Amino acid sequence: MSGAPPAAPALLASLVENPRLDRWIHFDADRTVRIATGKVEIGQGVVTALGQIAAEELDLPFDRVRILSGDTAHGPDEMYTTSSQSIEMSGGSIRLVCAEVRSKALERAALRLNCSRDDLTVAEGRFLQNGQATGQDYWTVAGEIDFSQPPTGSAPVKPAASYRLVGRSVPRVDLPAKLTGAAFIHDFRPGNLVHARVLRQPNRGATLASLDEAAIAKAAKGELKIVREANFVAFVSPAESVAQAAAAAAPLHAKWSNVRRILPAQQEAAWLKGQPSEDRLLGAPAPAAAPRRPVEFTVSRPYVAHASLAPSCAFAEWRDGHLTVHSHGQGMHPLRRNLADALGVPADAITARHLHGAGCYGHNGADDAALDAALVARHLPGKCVRLQWRREEEFGFEPVGTAMLVTLKVDLDEKGRPADWTTEIWSGTHVQRPGMGAGYLLGSEALANPPPEVKPTDPPEARGGGGTRNSVPLYDVAAHRVVHHLVQRPPVRTSALRGLGALPNVFAIECLMDELAARANEDPVAYRLSILSERRGRRLVELVAERSNWKARGSAGSGKGLGMAFARYKNRAAYCAVAAAVTVEETVKVDKVWCVVDAGLVVNPDGARNQLEGGIVQALSWTLKEQVRFDEQGIASLDWDRYPILRFSEVPEIAAELVADDGNPSLGVGECSVGPTAAAIGNAVAHALGVRIHDMPLSRERIMAALLRT
Amino acid sequence: MAIAFTVNGQARQVAAAETATLLDVLRNHLGLMGTRYGCGLEQCGCCMVLVDGRPVHACTREVGSVAGRLVVTVEGLGSADKPHALQQAFLDEQAGQCGYCLSGILISAKALLDGNPKPSRGDIVAALDKHLCRCGSHQRIVRAVERAANAMNGAKQTGRAA
Numbered sequence: 001m002s003g004a005p006p007a008a009p010a011l012l013a014s015l016v017e018n019p020r021l022d023r024w025i026h027f028d029a030d031r032t033v034r035i036a037t038g039k040v041e042i043g044q045g046v047v048t049a050l051g052q053i054a055a056e057e058l059d060l061p062f063d064r065v066r067i068l069s070g071d072t073a074h075g076p077d078e079m080y081t082t083s084s085q086s087i088e089m090s091g092g093s094i095r096l097v098c099a100e101v102r103s104k105a106l107e108r109a110a111l112r113l114n115c116s117r118d119d120l121t122v123a124e125g126r127f128l129q130n131g132q133a134t135g136q137d138y139w140t141v142a143g144e145i146d147f148s149q150p151p152t153g154s155a156p157v158k159p160a161a162s163y164r165l166v167g168r169s170v171p172r173v174d175l176p177a178k179l180t181g182a183a184f185i186h187d188f189r190p191g192n193l194v195h196a197r198v199l200r201q202p203n204r205g206a207t208l209a210s211l212d213e214a215a216i217a218k219a220a221k222g223e224l225k226i227v228r229e230a231n232f233v234a235f236v237s238p239a240e241s242v243a244q245a246a247a248a249a250a251p252l253h254a255k256w257s258n259v260r261r262i263l264p265a266q267q268e269a270a271w272l273k274g275q276p277s278e279d280r281l282l283g284a285p286a287p288a289a290a291p292r293r294p295v296e297f298t299v300s301r302p303y304v305a306h307a308s309l310a311p312s313c314a315f316a317e318w319r320d321g322h323l324t325v326h327s328h329g330q331g332m333h334p335l336r337r338n339l340a341d342a343l344g345v346p347a348d349a350i351t352a353r354h355l356h357g358a359g360c361y362g363h364n365g366a367d368d369a370a371l372d373a374a375l376v377a378r379h380l381p382g383k384c385v386r387l388q389w390r391r392e393e394e395f396g397f398e399p400v401g402t403a404m405l406v407t408l409k410v411d412l413d414e415k416g417r418p419a420d421w422t423t424e425i426w427s428g429t430h431v432q433r434p435g436m437g438a439g440y441l442l443g444s445e446a447l448a449n450p451p452p453e454v455k456p457t458d459p460p461e462a463r464g465g466g467g468t469r470n471s472v473p474l475y476d477v478a479a480h481r482v483v484h485h486l487v488q489r490p491p492v493r494t495s496a497l498r499g500l501g502a503l504p505n506v507f508a509i510e511c512l513m514d515e516l517a518a519r520a521n522e523d524p525v526a527y528r529l530s531i532l533s534e535r536r537g538r539r540l541v542e543l544v545a546e547r548s549n550w551k552a553r554g555s556a557g558s559g560k561g562l563g564m565a566f567a568r569y570k571n572r573a574a575y576c577a578v579a580a581a582v583t584v585e586e587t588v589k590v591d592k593v594w595c596v597v598d599a600g601l602v603v604n605p606d607g608a609r610n611q612l613e614g615g616i617v618q619a620l621s622w623t624l625k626e627q628v629r630f631d632e633q634g635i636a637s638l639d640w641d642r643y644p645i646l647r648f649s650e651v652p653e654i655a656a657e658l659v660a661d662d663g664n665p666s667l668g669v670g671e672c673s674v675g676p677t678a679a680a681i682g683n684a685v686a687h688a689l690g691v692r693i694h695d696m697p698l699s700r701e702r703i704m705a706a707l708l709r710t
Numbered sequence: 711m712a713i714a715f716t717v718n719g720q721a722r723q724v725a726a727a728e729t730a731t732l733l734d735v736l737r738n739h740l741g742l743m744g745t746r747y748g749c750g751l752e753q754c755g756c757c758m759v760l761v762d763g764r765p766v767h768a769c770t771r772e773v774g775s776v777a778g779r780l781v782v783t784v785e786g787l788g789s790a791d792k793p794h795a796l797q798q799a800f801l802d803e804q805a806g807q808c809g810y811c812l813s814g815i816l817i818s819a820k821a822l823l824d825g826n827p828k829p830s831r832g833d834i835v836a837a838l839d840k841h842l843c844r845c846g847s848h849q850r851i852v853r854a855v856e857r858a859a860n861a862m863n864g865a866k867q868t869g870r871a872a
Contacts, residue, residue: 181742184743311748
């Protein structure tokens with residue numbers, strides 16, 4: 001070891017991008033402190049957890065901290081609320097800012113008290129000198145601190161051992177309102193309100209040949225204004241029911257030209273193979289020698305929907321040349337930039353504020369609804385336009401999670417362990433968020449000058465990849481490579497859905513693990529442990545086996561199955577192992593799921609468990625039931641009957657457990673359970689049937705087909 | 711025309727077409743936002759309210775059909791300051807993520823417990839199976855209804871003993 005001092009850690013990106021303390025923290029006159037974050041509440045409890053981090057570092061009571069979330073006027077730009085990064089990135093930034101402000105405040109107080117900074121401590125927000133009250137606190141000295149300074153990230157943070165709030169299951173601050181009445185963007189009722197609905201352009205390039213406005217107005221039965229701009233059409237009324245009735249009647253009275261036709265067969269992942277694609281090779285070069293003991297294994301996942309329970313909604317008001325937008329999108333600063341691009345106005349002519357929506361689980365229609373609202377509002381200055389998508393619009397026009405086809409080719413050594421491994425992926429893009437590569441807001445396609453079509457891209461490996469997310473196995477394999485075919489023109493718009501490519505890739509890797517164990521005539525848990533050196537991973541594989549009583553696992557083909565799987569999300573966030581017990585007859589009944597997770601320091605354990613449980617239920621639903629269906633017009637699964645999701649009677653008992661952090665820092669937890677859950681179900685069903693199903697969803701038809709093979 | 715009915719114990723009159731949906735009237739005429747729009751097709755349960763004690767989908771129910779009847783929405787159960795035992799149990803279990811489905815679920819749970827104060831887990835699941843929850847809070851929600859039932863039964867017994 002050399003004697004050189006360690007390099008200063010790089011400042012978190014959020015602090016670099018928002019280099020003023022007052023973008024993060026503000027002491028209000030009512031003796032509360034406002035902590036601002038660019039991340040937003042989407043049902044994951046982030047506002048509560050960030051409040052805990054701030055109250056902890058400032059040594060304030062929890063109820064003195066208020067979180068301002070997603071506000072372009074006052075809060076930091078932290079891009080989108082994605083990839084399980086809010087605690088690591090925004091939480092890490094808030095911790096450093098609060099530590100710095102605490103340090104500066106104590107310096108000021110020490111000057112006032114003519115004492116040493118070291119004599120001062122903070123208890124419940126009050127500054128004490130050698131344990132005695134001083135009359136000083138953050139609010140008495142805040143006026144003497146220059147909050148325009150950049151955060152340096154250099155103030156010492158509290159040691160984790162002294163935490164009193166972080167690590168505690170503080171109840172969610174937003175839940176009481178959601179259990180008792182108005183709580184969502186849908187419920188916002190500002191003045192000068194009008195309601196709006198859209199007639200969607202069927203596809204890019206389709207042109208509105210005719211619109212029978214009189215017939216629509218007659219069906220609407222009330223005061224109605226029809227806003228038209230090129231191929232964008234909206235129905236506006238002071239009465240929501242009138243706007244809704246107009247939109248419901250409109251498709252019958254609209255004729256479109258240049259309507260695109262697609263083939264229903266394109267709904268299957270198999271269609272992706274052979275389509276024009278941009279191809280990459282990551283990792284080791286192709287092996288020189290021919291494989292000695294080759295195994296090839298292919299799985300697929302179809303297009304799946306976010307299927308938010310509430311249709312997207314937004315508010316927009318143009319007043320004196322300034323546009324104010326309220327949205328439940330995942331990032332207000334990016335939304336502002338995207339709106340500015342689409343509307344041809346400077347970004348500082350727009351204020352975007354977040355209001356809570358229903359869970360989105362990724363990039364759904366939220367941002368698009370905001371542009372729709374702004375387009376209508378531009379025609380109605382001074383009116384506050386509340387625009388809500390229709391249910392069939394949400395299903396039909398939200399970006400969906402892309403289908404994926406994954407083929408694994410491994411060459412086994414003489415002991416049946418993989419010596420060489422190729423992962424080959426065919427996938428549409430996983431991210432078309434406007435401003436992050438390939439996307440733009442949907443409504444801009446209908447305007448006179450639509451934005452140019454953008455070549456699809458996928459998130460870079462540095463951000464965890466998209467189709468390649470979790471494609472590299474954590475097991476000990478001498479040579480590994482990924483061949484990624486980014487299919488250029490999927491038949492429908494695709495974008496970020498919880499976990500991106502992690503679910504299909506973990507499904508592929510972990511189902512293959514069971515197949516390789518069977519070839520080697522070994523137990524799947526023992527086989528995994530024989531090629532898993534990673535200490536934190538081993539601990540979870542062993543623990544989930546213990547929790548699920550793996551050693552009592554019966555023989556295959558009995559109709560009862562027990563399967564397990566393991567992954568570390570993005571190979572850099574939380575570690576997760578899942579076991580699932582199933583009974584398979586004509587369909588799969590999941591009897592119980594065990595989940596064990598190592599997420600390092602967990603700010604709010606109950607909140608994290610809630611996220612794990614939610615990820616498990618959602619992954620069960622995707623794996624067992626869900627597929628977006630196409631007809632010639634596009635997406636045809638436009639309601640809950642045609643897009644069924646897991647119901648109360650189908651949800652198993654779930655035991656989710658967080659292991660001790662061992663002093664490790666926080667790792668993002670929100671998406672870690674989806675891949676292992678899908679794969680554990682795949683393995684449990686294979687164990688129950690004695691034969692494997694490779695294609696999701698594991699539907700009744702596929703079970704019946706598999707039973708015929710046995 | 712004016713339609714009169716009772717909402718959360720208060721007599722109300724609304725000037726609305728008889729064919730207007732109860733959901734539209736509750737939200738846009740009476741300002742009761744706890745009853746939520748999800749699908750308009752009786753498929754998701756976000757809009758569930760009680761009419762004469764029975765859970766019904768407000769999204770398709772014509773307001774004319776509730777004239778003279780008793781309607782209860784989630785606001786009629788309790789408030790954030792004075793939660794109903796069910797709402798308190800949902801808080802105690804942290805039974806929810808995004809929370810959009812919860813007001814409808816609370817209504818169905820209320821109807822269940824009114825008719826069956828000691829439901830089995832199977833009874834609860836059956837009563838809630840018409841509701842969708844996309845976040846995956848089902849297990850907590852079922853536990854919360856069990857907790858509320860226990861609390862309400864305990865309160866009754868305490869009341870009797872006192």
